[in-house]
Amino acid sequence: MSENWTHIPIMAAQIADLLLTDPNGVYVDGTLGLGGHTKFFLSRLGPQARILGFDKDEEALKMAQERVNDPRLLAFHASYTQAPQELKKLGLPGADGALFDLGLSSYQLDNPARGFSILHDGPLDMRFDRQNPLSAAVIVNEWPMAELERILRDYGEERNFTKLALAIMQARRQAPITTTGQLAQVVEKVYGGKRGKTHPATQTFQALRIACNRELETVETVLLSLGDIIKPGGRAAVLTFHSLEDRLVKNRFKELAQSGQWLLVNKHTILASYEEVRQNRRARSAKLRVIERIKL
Numbered sequence: 001m002s003e004n005w006t007h008i009p010i011m012a013a014q015i016a017d018l019l020l021t022d023p024n025g026v027y028v029d030g031t032l033g034l035g036g037h038t039k040f041f042l043s044r045l046g047p048q049a050r051i052l053g054f055d056k057d058e059e060a061l062k063m064a065q066e067r068v069n070d071p072r073l074l075a076f077h078a079s080y081t082q083a084p085q086e087l088k089k090l091g092l093p094g095a096d097g098a099l100f101d102l103g104l105s106s107y108q109l110d111n112p113a114r115g116f117s118i119l120h121d122g123p124l125d126m127r128f129d130r131q132n133p134l135s136a137a138v139i140v141n142e143w144p145m146a147e148l149e150r151i152l153r154d155y156g157e158e159r160n161f162t163k164l165a166l167a168i169m170q171a172r173r174q175a176p177i178t179t180t181g182q183l184a185q186v187v188e189k190v191y192g193g194k195r196g197k198t199h200p201a202t203q204t205f206q207a208l209r210i211a212c213n214r215e216l217e218t219v220e221t222v223l224l225s226l227g228d229i230i231k232p233g234g235r236a237a238v239l240t241f242h243s244l245e246d247r248l249v250k251n252r253f254k255e256l257a258q259s260g261q262w263l264l265v266n267k268h269t270i271l272a273s274y275e276e277v278r279q280n281r282r283a284r285s286a287k288l289r290v291i292e293r294i295k296l
């Protein structure tokens, strides 16, 4: 396993300032990734603190454990939707804080073998969890046209969803589409080649990744169970990278605030500083929302 992969944790200092209210508290890192946020948080926490770290990606989880190398981290190869059960099993009444840094890590994106990359050819995979039987190749080669149209429209926000779905159907009739490069070419043809800075297949890849990992359903599930994760007085922070995710978080946080049992810590989304975006392009689309469960 390569040790060279990097993933710079986004808005780490701001999140730590807002989330770590008890230096010896219990925290949930729902998306451990390469352990960037957790390592930073632990550097600010006391000896009794605990972080329960979750990731669906076993490879990332192993790397995170090696990098963080701290007994205060308890790592789980599981979805963050399992956080309530794991807290319960440990006899903990809830967490003082939880972070959900949604989407994929630079390690997953930049590693062609994981099949997320438009620029580097690799197998058409895109699964966070390799035990998940639904890869992007299965969707592209087996799903009916109407389903392809649906995900391209709803998850990719693609205006050309019908044209693209048709092009995929035609291409797969010739031969299965098995690599990211082949799929990128199919999309490029529809758009008449590459134009501008953003690759024309960006939205198609986003749609497939979301469908393959059931990303929006999972976010909705965890947002509905925040009351089983965060204890009174504790906080939840969510970092999103596109409008579909952010809309879900915004709406759910609004409902929670209206219930009178939660308080929005920030009314407007917090964005990364100009300096951070300059150093880490991935930070440019990040939006942070934080909510607090009121102590009754």
Ligand SMILES: C[S@@+](CC[C@H](N)C(=O)[O-])C[C@H]1O[C@@H](n2cnc3c(N)ncnc32)[C@H](O)[C@@H]1O
Binding pocket: 007, 008, 009, 010, 030, 031, 032, 033, 034, 035, 036, 037, 038, 054, 055, 056, 057, 060, 078, 079, 080, 081, 101, 102, 103, 104, 105, 106, 128, 218
């Ligand atoms: C943006 S990265 C997190 C990076 C991490 N904060 C860091 O600083 O290294 C998102 C991670 O969440 C994981 N992930 C996505 N959906 C998940 C889910 N439902 N449960 C657990 N992990 C998930 C992905 O596998 C990926 O490793």
